[in-house]
Amino acid sequence: MQTNELTAMATQPRRLGWFDDVLLLGIMAVLAGCGLIYEYLLSHYAGRILGALEAAIYTMIGLMIVSMGVGAFAARHIRDAFTGFVLLELTVALCGSLAILITAAVIGFGQQLPMILASTLGLPPDLLPDGGLIGQLQKLSEYLPYIWGVLLGLMIGMEIPLIARVRQSLSEAHLLHNAGTIYGADYIGAGIGAAIWVGFMLAIDIQLAAALTASFNLLAGFVFIWRFWSKIRRAKLLLMAHLLVTSILLLLASHGPEWEQHFNNLLYKDKVIYSKATRFQQLTFTERLRGQGLAPVYALYINGRLQFSSIDEHIYHAFLVHPTLAASARHKKVLIIGGGDGLGLKQVLRWQPEQVTLIDLDATLVQLFTSPGDDMPARLSHAMLALNGNAFKDPRVKVIHDDAFNGVDTLIASGMNYDAIIVDLPDPSHPDLNKLYSDYFYRKLKELISNDGALTVQSTSPYHAQKAFISVGKTLALAGFNVKQYHHNVPSFGEWGWSIATLSGKNAQHRLAELNDLPLKDDWLTLGLVNGAFEFPANFYQDAANIKPNELGSLQLYHYHLQAWSETEGLTLF
Numbered sequence: 001m002q003t004n005e006l007t008a009m010a011t012q013p014r015r016l017g018w019f020d021d022v023l024l025l026g027i028m029a030v031l032a033g034c035g036l037i038y039e040y041l042l043s044h045y046a047g048r049i050l051g052a053l054e055a056a057i058y059t060m061i062g063l064m065i066v067s068m069g070v071g072a073f074a075a076r077h078i079r080d081a082f083t084g085f086v087l088l089e090l091t092v093a094l095c096g097s098l099a100i101l102i103t104a105a106v107i108g109f110g111q112q113l114p115m116i117l118a119s120t121l122g123l124p125p126d127l128l129p130d131g132g133l134i135g136q137l138q139k140l141s142e143y144l145p146y147i148w149g150v151l152l153g154l155m156i157g158m159e160i161p162l163i164a165r166v167r168q169s170l171s172e173a174h175l176l177h178n179a180g181t182i183y184g185a186d187y188i189g190a191g192i193g194a195a196i197w198v199g200f201m202l203a204i205d206i207q208l209a210a211a212l213t214a215s216f217n218l219l220a221g222f223v224f225i226w227r228f229w230s231k232i233r234r235a236k237l238l239l240m241a242h243l244l245v246t247s248i249l250l251l252l253a254s255h256g257p258e259w260e261q262h263f264n265n266l267l268y269k270d271k272v273i274y275s276k277a278t279r280f281q282q283l284t285f286t287e288r289l290r291g292q293g294l295a296p297v298y299a300l301y302i303n304g305r306l307q308f309s310s311i312d313e314h315i316y317h318a319f320l321v322h323p324t325l326a327a328s329a330r331h332k333k334v335l336i337i338g339g340g341d342g343l344g345l346k347q348v349l350r351w352q353p354e355q356v357t358l359i360d361l362d363a364t365l366v367q368l369f370t371s372p373g374d375d376m377p378a379r380l381s382h383a384m385l386a387l388n389g390n391a392f393k394d395p396r397v398k399v400i401h402d403d404a405f406n407g408v409d410t411l412i413a414s415g416m417n418y419d420a421i422i423v424d425l426p427d428p429s430h431p432d433l434n435k436l437y438s439d440y441f442y443r444k445l446k447e448l449i450s451n452d453g454a455l456t457v458q459s460t461s462p463y464h465a466q467k468a469f470i471s472v473g474k475t476l477a478l479a480g481f482n483v484k485q486y487h488h489n490v491p492s493f494g495e496w497g498w499s500i501a502t503l504s505g506k507n508a509q510h511r512l513a514e515l516n517d518l519p520l521k522d523d524w525l526t527l528g529l530v531n532g533a534f535e536f537p538a539n540f541y542q543d544a545a546n547i548k549p550n551e552l553g554s555l556q557l558y559h560y561h562l563q564a565w566s567e568t569e570g571l572t573l574f
Contacts, residue, residue, distance in 0.1 A: 020170055023227065025185040027220045028163050031089075032186040033193025035156040037213045038096055039064050039149070040197045045100050045206055046145040047303070056145075063146055064153035071157025078158070081165040082224065082231040086238050088162065089221035092155050094245055097214035097252050099148040100207050101260050108266030110141040160186060166228075203279050205257040211249050218245055270299065274376050278364040285380055298383050299492070300341065302426065309492040310387055313343055316490045318525040319533065320424060320458060321347035323486070323500060326518055326530075327508040329452035330419040333357075335411070337404045337436075339424035340365040342388035348422070349391055350520055356397050357416075359408070363401040366392065405435055408444045419450050423457040428468070428550075428557045437472060440552035442479035446503065454508050455481065455501045462487050462536070463495035465564035467547050471557050475549040476501045484509040486533035509534050 043060035078084035164182050201209040221242050229235050265272035270286035277283070281302050288297040298310040308316065321344055325331050331351045336344055340360035348356055360366055367373075370392040372381035391397065400407050404425070423445075428434045435441060437457070449455055459472040462485070469485070476483045481501035486509075490496045500508040509531075518527050550557035 020227070021167070023223065024163055024167050025181065027223060028160070028182055028185040029189030029192065030216050031156070031159050031220060032189030033196065034092075034096075034213050034216050035064075035068075035152075035159075036190045036193040037197050037201065037209070038099075038152050038156070040194075040201075041206060041210055041213070042099065042145045042149045042152075045103065060146060060149045064149045064156070067150045067153025068157030071154040072161050074154065075158040075161035078162065080233060081162045081169065082228050083233045083238075085159070085162045085166060086221045086224045086232055088155055088158055089217045089224070090238065090241055090245060092152065093214040093217040093221070093249070095148070095152060095155070096217060097211050097249055097256075099145075099152070100210050101252065101256055101263070103144045103148065104260045104263035106144055107141045108263040110137055203277075205260075205277055207256040207260040208253055211253040211256055215249050215253075218242060218249065267304065268301070270297070274380055276364065276368070278362050280362045281365075283365060283368070287380070296379075296383070298380065298387075305426070305429075306492060307426075308341065308343060310383065312491050313387070315488065315524055316493070316496065317344050317347050318522055319486070319488050319490075319496075319530075320344055320456060320498060321422060322518060322520060322522060322525055323498075323508070323512060323530050323533075324420050324422055324454050324456040325351050326515065326520075327454040327500065327502065327511045328420040329450070333416075333418045335359075335416075335418040335421045335448060337408075337421070337423045337425060339422070340369065341384075342366075342369045342391040344422060344424050345391040345397065346387075346389040349389070349394055349396070353396065353419075356394075357400065357411070357418075358397065359400045359402060359404045361401065361403050366399060366401070405441060408441075408448060412444065412447050416448060417450055418448050419453045421445055421449050421453070421455040423455070425458065427460045427465075428561050431555055431558055434550065434555055434558040435552060437475060437557050438550050438552040438554075439475050439478045442476055442481065442501075446480055449503065451504050453503070454511075457499045457501070459485065459497045459499045460561060461493065461495055462497040462540070465561055466540070468557055468560040468564055469497050470541065470544050470547045471550055471560050473499045474544070474547060475551075475557070478549040478551070482507045484534060485536075486530075487536070488529070488533050 039061050040057075043057040046060065047056035075084075078088075160182055167182070201212075221238070225232060225235055225239050225242065232238065261272075261275055264275070264284075268284070268286050270288040272284055273287045274285040275283065282304070284301040284304075286299045286301070288299075290297065295310075300307045325334070325348070332354045334348050334351075334353050334356045336348065336356065336358040338360060339345060339358060340362055345356060345358055368376065369384055369388055372384065392399065400410075402410070423436075425436055426433060428437045445455060455476075457472060457476065460468050462469040473483045473485045476499055481503060483499055483501045484507050485497060485499045487495055487497040502508050502511070505511075506514075512527070512530055515527055518525065518530070547560075548554070548556050
């Protein structure tokens, strides 16, 4: 009887041990999280450096998913699943950790190449060799993040088939639910990876995030070498390679963020003196020394787009604020939406309001213009506080950190009412911003503004984005406002525009035309400039009937803006 039992046990197929099974499924879950984070990292970098964040995310994820499918088919050509998996994770770790840094270097040097050649050849500034082959190379460099995405997608797509083959090979019995179990671990891991990205990695440097993600790929390779040493060919050589890549990752984690920032700084003509990645955006401050006793020129860029230049920001903010308050019957309570730099707030406080409420999503940005940290150069922090007049320290100012779309609901619920509202948001270059230019959002603002008050919205460039500019005005009109639009040249931006809206009585243009002088004296703005700003070329609005307002969910304004600026802008270079 005992002999028969032993014979039966000997002929029974070997089953996959629980330890190895848990180990393999755990590795699959971790790698799925890494794969999703790589998608976010590359699309996030492409969006912040090259613009059009939403389009970059969709394009990157689409490309990587297709590449993963191709990679899954290609995995069948790997004969040894154990050795192939270890080599695969080594390559993924190396490529994933270096992709952002190499991309930054190529794009940065590509933008500097015309100036380097001009300096070498002694060419004047107006003869920079930025067309032809050089222009094509610069344009091609913008697609480098997507090339990395395809490459990583191909390799990530091989992981599931290889893990499935390893899992099957460890058991002589057929694993009935092998594929389903592997995919289950993959989906759960991807979800965890998304949570890690949102909860942790958005707040750290993107190159550091890449190095940390790559370390888990490398760890998977180490675990395979340790557990399946006898099944891996040239295990010692692969172990040495893993140790070498480990040292590279440590170097990238400690110095990579600094190197990446230096490469990104090459995109700017002026010297970058401070950069900070917040949870929501990339902030870059530049400095231009002018000599001859003149103050330096400081500029702030958000995701590569100019937000203000200290040399002419007063022009923009004077036209944003003073016509609004001059057209309002009172100035006791003012609401500012956006404007986290405090520059518009400074102008509002000159009207001696009793209370100013400012809503801005990015608390880190506001903090930089309230109490800059020690990591910001002292000269820059002093210049920024002088520029906004230390406005955030004024006791009349209340700051709310919230998405304005939801933040105004709280104000409505509490019964707040304002004499004037100033909307100083970035251009609608992202669907999340687009909703803040929608008819639905403007109807919310109708509930907050006094009947005899005025509301002004920064409305992008009427020259570069004419349809987008007109659409803002038509959207305000759809929401029930009486709208007029005006424009003026701001040297750093070019021709810029605003839309001013009222609810009852005379429109803002008529109210301003009836004034004998501006109630507040300004070094730049005069009543003549304000009244003249409402004049446009005779044919400016000739196609207005064909331009649609931006209804909530339509993304109409986003598409107008994207189309206009893609036709006039290449890679951001300042």
